[in-house]
Amino acid sequence: MTDVVAAQYEKWIYPKPIMDLEAYCRNGSTDAVAPHHMHYLYWPDGEYERRQGKIDILVAGCGANAAARYAYMHPNANVVGIDLSEASLAHERYLQKKHDLQNLTLHRMRLEEVGKLGQQFDFIDSVGVLHHLPDPVEGLTQLKAALRPNGVMGLMLYGLYGRFGVYLMQELFSRLYMEQTEGDVAVVRETLAQLSPAQRDRLMVTSDLNYDAGLVDLFLHPIDRGYTVESCLDYVESCGLVFQGWIESHSYYPEGQVSPDTTLWKLLNLLPDRERWKAMELFNGQINRHAFYVCHPERPTTSYQIHLDDEQFLDYVPHRRVLKINQPDFEQGIPATLERQPLPPYPLDDDKAFIFNEINGKHTIRECIQNARLPGTSEQNLEFAREFFKALWHLGYVVFKIPGASA
Numbered sequence: 001m002t003d004v005v006a007a008q009y010e011k012w013i014y015p016k017p018i019m020d021l022e023a024y025c026r027n028g029s030t031d032a033v034a035p036h037h038m039h040y041l042y043w044p045d046g047e048y049e050r051r052q053g054k055i056d057i058l059v060a061g062c063g064a065n066a067a068a069r070y071a072y073m074h075p076n077a078n079v080v081g082i083d084l085s086e087a088s089l090a091h092e093r094y095l096q097k098k099h100d101l102q103n104l105t106l107h108r109m110r111l112e113e114v115g116k117l118g119q120q121f122d123f124i125d126s127v128g129v130l131h132h133l134p135d136p137v138e139g140l141t142q143l144k145a146a147l148r149p150n151g152v153m154g155l156m157l158y159g160l161y162g163r164f165g166v167y168l169m170q171e172l173f174s175r176l177y178m179e180q181t182e183g184d185v186a187v188v189r190e191t192l193a194q195l196s197p198a199q200r201d202r203l204m205v206t207s208d209l210n211y212d213a214g215l216v217d218l219f220l221h222p223i224d225r226g227y228t229v230e231s232c233l234d235y236v237e238s239c240g241l242v243f244q245g246w247i248e249s250h251s252y253y254p255e256g257q258v259s260p261d262t263t264l265w266k267l268l269n270l271l272p273d274r275e276r277w278k279a280m281e282l283f284n285g286q287i288n289r290h291a292f293y294v295c296h297p298e299r300p301t302t303s304y305q306i307h308l309d310d311e312q313f314l315d316y317v318p319h320r321r322v323l324k325i326n327q328p329d330f331e332q333g334i335p336a337t338l339e340r341q342p343l344p345p346y347p348l349d350d351d352k353a354f355i356f357n358e359i360n361g362k363h364t365i366r367e368c369i370q371n372a373r374l375p376g377t378s379e380q381n382l383e384f385a386r387e388f389f390k391a392l393w394h395l396g397y398v399v400f401k402i403p404g405a406s407a
């Protein structure tokens, strides 16, 4: 089966080649799990900053662009890209030459054989790859062996429920004995044109529909597994790794999706975290990609686990992950809101806005509460702030630095 997958990516280069990384980055585009903007999620103990980004990165199944993009966006890092498609690597080389990326090394190989490199990495990206392997457990286990003790892996697996419409079409085409010829791609196009708006919405994808390799990847892939929250967690644990968190946790928590004055909210919040994620996946129904990060079980949990329920949380230093803060319009009675695409804006009452304004990457949570001069008793203010920071964390509006937690 690996040969069929290899043949596909040799003929149908994926994703669409980027021709200029400078222009790409100017648009604000980046890799979903890249440490340059996610490092506090991965290393809240400040490890990445301390090393000034001088880390070893592996991009496993890099495709046409990702390894060069990593090298470009992480100039202090050493980046290794591996892929089984020579055609994809040829485009990576084009980008390497164009941008003079001396911190990039490329190898044509299966990620199941990564051990042959004899190298260890601080960060491993494998986005959109493991669900295409004949034996995903074998693949992730091999990647784990190449991860340093304090290392982190950023992974993306397809979401079963959110890709339901795609899987219906995949099965349809497979029942029609279609493969991956140009003629088959033409049939896919013709079929898509037959869909009603409701059927088209069910696909819940837009980006891969406008080019042939994207259509092949979506609808004619020989190996494509969809994962639920439960099967992501089981998969990670069956490979001896620890699940650290979701990259975009807002899809997995009620905040921003369920109204707090409903019984559903109360019932959801009675569940432990993992059960709540599973329930929210069903409520949401549209998660077509699960992006998350994992690490070794031996890594000291004090260096990365975020606990907002005990008093330690007062010492955390929150950093904003917000892209846009909308100022309030007092005349219109519109509160300040926080916005992070693709999230809905999150309304801030005055007290929340006062606290949020104090988040500057320097103040601890204790200082944010003190400086915000909230009206309640100190106990009330503490609980108010705890609930607010929980919501910000669940919605992905903040990340935390844990002071003095070096591993």
Ligand SMILES: C[S@@+](CC[C@H](N)C(=O)[O-])C[C@H]1O[C@@H](n2cnc3c(N)ncnc32)[C@H](O)[C@@H]1O
Pocket: 002, 005, 006, 009, 014, 015, 060, 061, 062, 063, 064, 065, 066, 082, 083, 084, 085, 088, 109, 110, 111, 112, 126, 127, 128, 129, 132, 133, 217
């Ligand atoms: C969907 S693309 C994702 C590319 C890239 N990670 C990205 O996010 O842009 C999957 C890539 O994984 C590669 N691939 C599939 N199976 C592989 C394997 N066993 N070892 C190495 N690469 C593999 C394919 O050749 C293809 O380039």
